[in-house]
Amino acid sequence: MSAVNDTKLNSVVFLLTGIPGQEDVRLWISIPFCLVYVISILGNSVILFIIKTDPSLHEPMYIFLSMLAVTALGISIATIPTILGVFLFNSRKISLDACLAQLFFIPLLQCTESFILLLMAFDRFIAIRNPLRYASILTLPRVAKMGLVAVIRAMVIILPLPFLLKRFQYCRANVLSHSYCVHREVMNMACSDITVNSIYGLFTKLLTMGLDSLLIFLSYVMILKTVLSIASHEECLRALNTCISHLCAILLFYTPDLGLAIIHRFANSSSPLLRIILSYISLLVPPLMNPIVYSVKSKHLRARIIRVVFGPPIPSCTLTSKMT
Template sequence: MPSMWLNISSSPFLLTGFPGLEKAHHLISLPLLMAYISILLGNGTLLFLIKDDHNLHEPMYYFLGMLAATDLGVTLTTMPTVLSVLWLNHREIGHGACFSQAYFIHTLSIVESGVLLAMAYDRFIAIRNPLRYTTILTDTKVIKIGIGVVMRAGLSIMPIIIRLHWFPYCRSHVLSHAFCLHQDVIKLACADITFNRLYPVVVVFAMVLLDFLIIFFSYVLILKTVMGIASTDERAKALNTCVSHICCILVFYVTVVGLTFIHRFGKNVPHVVHITMSYIYFLFPPFMNPVIYSIKTKQIQSGLLRLFSLPCSKT
């Protein structure tokens, strides 16, 4: 039996596009390609602006740059295999490549949650303690926060991905998406996967859910501070600096909750709905984040106008 497992385990995994819609894969790929291009252009432009425009060399925009880089990372991690499946029907992926892709996908999801938490901390300091904002959030502090966010995510995901290399795979090698996810791979393992089932739940509760709760209570305190501002104009200005971040939080966590509910309670839902929700989760936040900040942040608008050499009206 072990030798048979070894032979089967060495077989590559098979990625899946949209089951039953194989003839429409080329057509389906068009909106996905447009979304990918928009994400690359939107987040790439944000990163360029933040690097090039000295007016954006502030902690708030450094964290926004981290968010844009994370969104680019998610897109560049999933895009090659998705387009390969839909365009070329190239479904095979080696174990090493699959596990690496799963590692980066899950790591970057936790990084995004951590960056949103860091952005909430930035707004908390800016509104609750504005006079000490620049002394508290120095460039060094921002770098340390960024490194901490990445290390937290990378180290937390590593145990379950390492264990994937140890498992024998003696069942069907067909995965349910056009990219590798940990929860898909462990279904194919012929071994005790109890740890790999329970550990991700602990990670979600200990990190993603905790991040959300801290963000929520941060905004409760921010709102309390803003309501204490006497001037209506100053109050509106303070709230306006938080609107973009709140929108990004809602976009991210609503898609997380939606995907979780579909996977947990949607056993009778057609598989294509599960796949579509996965694409929404991976594409919608990276697509919307630069749009939100471009619409709601005057400094970003001014930077875009300067970038494209358009006259910028003073406001």
Template sequence: MVGFNSTSFHPATFQLTGFPGQEAVYHWIAVPFVVLYVTAMVGNCLVLCIVWADRRLHQPMYLFLCMLAVNDLGMSLSTLPTVLGTFCFHSTDIAFNSCLAQMFFIHFFSMVDSGILLAMAFDRLVAICNPLRYAAILTPPRIMRIGLAVVVRNFSVLFPFPFLIKRLPFCRSNALSHAYCLHPDVMKLACADISVNVSYGLAVLLLTFVLDLLLIFISYVVIVMTIFNIASGRERLKALNTCISHICAVLIFYIPMMSVSVIHRYARHTPPLVHSLMSIFYLFIPPVLNPIIYSIKTKEIRKSILKMFSR
């Protein structure tokens, strides 16, 4: 029986869900999640250590990459306790306030990720369109201010989310659709009008993810126009090659995120397994692939890794 607060009708706990009907093999399902977490932790920590140790990498591009690595670590840590608790220990209960805290941090790190990718697009724009003033424009203090602005913006727009949930009464099922708490998933369990939550969530989506993606697209339009004005084909290829890692990072972040949004809004009758898998791709794959992509495609980081292991 779900316990309720007599004044606010908040459930004492929410029930997390892994893969319904597969409880007998949860210990096997836990294995790929453990591999993903270990890969994300090791990869992002390795990137941070390499940039910290090599003073030649103390440049704007790599400082933004460090921000992305720290944020990916935060994203992984925000889901780790409940995901491993669900699949390793069959612990599916999460307290109401703990669920709201996890919901906030998952969405916060996701939105910060989007802001950092926009900042990295600006970095590539300056590096290609105005290379002579690159170091003068993107100074370390200015980079720190950009990072702080990303954090403040996303914290400010997300701060109302837990309070918008807390004002709602819950008198239906307390079973969530995932092994972690997400705002759309939690608000669907309320037995009251959630139009304010839906409208505010849509406004946040437009002012963060959609706006960031639009600005990234505009940045690359300018970058491509600048590259095609370069006379030498070899120089064009060299300039474009510096953007490949960032383009891959943008694609592996935005494609799953947009797929999850579309499924939640327009394909609600799809099997629950599809929702779970798309959500997993959205939350777990970028922190794993980002350090791998930058390690493979960025010559300086690749050389530093080889030098570290050759010792």
């Protein structure tokens, strides 16, 4: 009997869905998805390459940015096979094991990214509050340990999710409403009592993004309090200017997820299309925009990117000699 149950469990197949009602134009819809992935992968790869090869960028802020780029690349790699598979090749089938792997890695990377954004808020607070002790407080070994803590925390919190889902039998409609696996949807396909999964899913959200966003908010309250105590108006603006990139990254990461949470909890009658679009935005826009936001605000990073992409500038004396 156990062997029969194991066979039934391992043969479970889910059907992924692109954008409902837009099946006839799925190839056209795949074009922006392909562009988003290409720009995200190239942008974050360039950021990683520049930070790794330029010793002057081996500072806490840029090390945290490189961690952010790694999580962005991970999310892209975890979602490319199913999202582009659905839109480009209409490949909708996904096995239970592959689905569980995807719904483990995506939350794991998002949880890690959330903690890294919290670390970056702490970095900005130390830089503004104690600029003279900044280098001694945030040493590179200490920053590396913080990154390791981010990964371990995410692993401990997210690891139970696939195991909690693996124990179920699935006998309901197996059509998912996204082109990637989401814990909430797979959980609702089960034939058993899902109370534990539902409570633990809410617990993971509160313990990760909920707690992180609260601590980030408190960090910026402290930053604002410190900045307002600065006598010089110019120094005050200069200090706030160093936080703009990080604030943009926070808004890009938390706003879509907050919108999804509100819709799921309080607006059950909302359009399913709105939920799906918001889920794609929360998944794909932060990896796309973070390299752009940080390269626009950091002159040094922007100059290095231009040099890598277009090559070093030709000295004026060389141009003059060629013209003569």
